[in-house]
Amino acid sequence: MSAPPNKQEQEETLTFPSSHAALIDPYLPTLSPEKENEDRWEKMNGKVYLTLTYAHSLDAALSLSPGVRTALSGRLSKAMTHYLRARHDAILVGVGTAVADDPGLNSRVRLADCSTRQPRPVVLDPRGRWAFGAESKVVRLAAEGKGLGPWVLVREGAVIDEGRRKILERVGGGFMFVPVGTEGRFQWGDVLRVLGREGVRSVMVEGGGEVINSLLAADKNGLVDSVIVTIAPTWLGQGGVVVSPPRVEGPNGGPPQQVRLADVRWCPMGDDVVLCGRIAK
Numbered sequence: 038m039s040a041p042p043n044k045q046e047q048e049e050t051l052t053f054p055s056s057h058a059a060l061i062d063p064y065l066p067t068l069s070p071e072k073e074n075e076d077r078w079e080k081m082n083g084k085v086y087l088t089l090t091y092a093h094s095l096d097a098a099l100s101l102s103p104g105v106r107t108a109l110s111g112r113l114s115k116a117m118t119h120y121l122r123a124r125h126d127a128i129l130v131g132v133g134t135a136v137a138d139d140p141g142l143n144s145r146v147r148l149a150d151c152s153t154r155q156p157r158p159v160v161l162d163p164r165g166r167w168a169f170g171a172e173s174k175v176v177r178l179a180a181e182g183k184g185l186g187p188w189v190l191v192r193e194g195a196v197i198d199e200g201r202r203k204i205l206e207r208v209g210g211g212f213m214f215v216p217v218g219t220e221g222r223f224q225w226g227d228v229l230r231v232l233g234r235e236g237v238r239s240v241m242v243e244g245g246g247e248v249i250n251s252l253l254a255a256d257k258n259g260l261v262d263s264v265i266v267t268i269a270p271t272w273l274g275q276g277g278v279v280v281s282p283p284r285v286e287g288p289n290g291g292p293p294q295q296v297r298l299a300d301v302r303w304c305p306m307g308d309d310v311v312l313c314g315r316i317a318k
């Protein structure tokens with residue numbers, strides 16, 4: 038289950054049937070002409086559309102352990118993920134995922150009109166931990182024209198390695214600076230503002246555990262517009278990277294508040310099931 042995919046598997050073009058896309062589309066940002074998008078953007082006071090999406094096991098694990106790339110999605114749900122990537126302006130992961138998986142973060146699905154569309158890879162790396170090089174998959178794919186150059190979000194005041202800056206800029210990517218709070222984390226609102234300023238109108242947040250849990254904990258501000266989770270029919274066992282946000286105590290010592298989904302749709306996809314919803318207010 039944890040064997041890394043070979044090069045051929047990683048680079049083959051995927052197809053996602055339009056009958057399945059129709060089930061997911063109501064949870065995605067609309068595909069409208071640029072002018073309409075900008076009008077909506079203004080009406081929403083510059084709120085970037087945020088889709089939280091990932092694959093987990095029956096015991097809510099994203100991977101066997103923090104450093105281990107773990108294939109969970111089947112063929113069809115994997116194609117769905119690549120469809121989602123084509124339907125968002127950006128795809129965001131934490132540095133833990135970038136280091137563990139060396140991900141491509143591009144879209145390999147052919148859309149109904151036979152075109153492909155690439156999201157901007159974004160990596161949250163406040164302390165500059167990601168030791169990427171020209172051979173890192175996301176950089177290589179951008180150099181080959183199969184994806185966009187990544188944006189790496191680091192803390193304001195971070196010292197940037199010149200060599201790394203050049204590697205990113207050569208493929209159209211770059212470093213961006215975001216203020217951090219006392220815990221050394223970005224506020225999600227700041228992250229979305231920085232992306233919005235650069236023209237991003239929609240972002241899918243893909244993981245890993247720390248990113249997802251911190252986003253769910255922050256969602257009292259209504260940042261998450263939709264949630265699309267692939268559930269794979271397997272238990273990974275204890276020790277995995279698990280989605281389980283910190284509890285928020287209820288008022289007056291009552292039971293903890295739950296983060297619950299509303300407007301729910303369950304879509305079987307091969308052996309997996311894809312759960313779509315919106316966070317209940």
Ligand SMILES: NC(=O)C1=CN([C@@H]2O[C@H](COP(=O)(O)OP(=O)(O)OC[C@H]3O[C@@H](n4cnc5c(N)ncnc54)[C@H](O)[C@@H]3O)[C@@H](O)[C@H]2O)C=CC1
Nearest residue numbers: 091092099100103131132133134222223244245246247248
């Ligand atoms: N099955 C799936 O769909 C996915 C699985 N994964 C798996 O998840 C695992 C990695 O997860 P984690 O170790 O939890 O790492 P992570 O990818 O969540 O990255 C954690 C790091 O991101 C940064 N970060 C997170 N939230 C931040 C915030 N609010 N502000 C600033 N920086 C922030 C911090 O530097 C933190 O140390 C890997 O094994 C990977 O394979 C990752 C993505 C999707």
Ligand SMILES: Nc1nc(O)c(N)c(N[C@@H]2O[C@H](COP(=O)(O)O)[C@@H](O)[C@H]2O)n1
Nearest residue numbers: 092107108109110118138140141142243
């Ligand atoms: N949807 C989904 N299903 C799985 O089974 C996964 N392991 C992941 N992981 C995410 O996808 C990234 C790898 O992407 P590339 O194929 O290299 O483009 C990985 O880093 C996780 O973010 N997702």
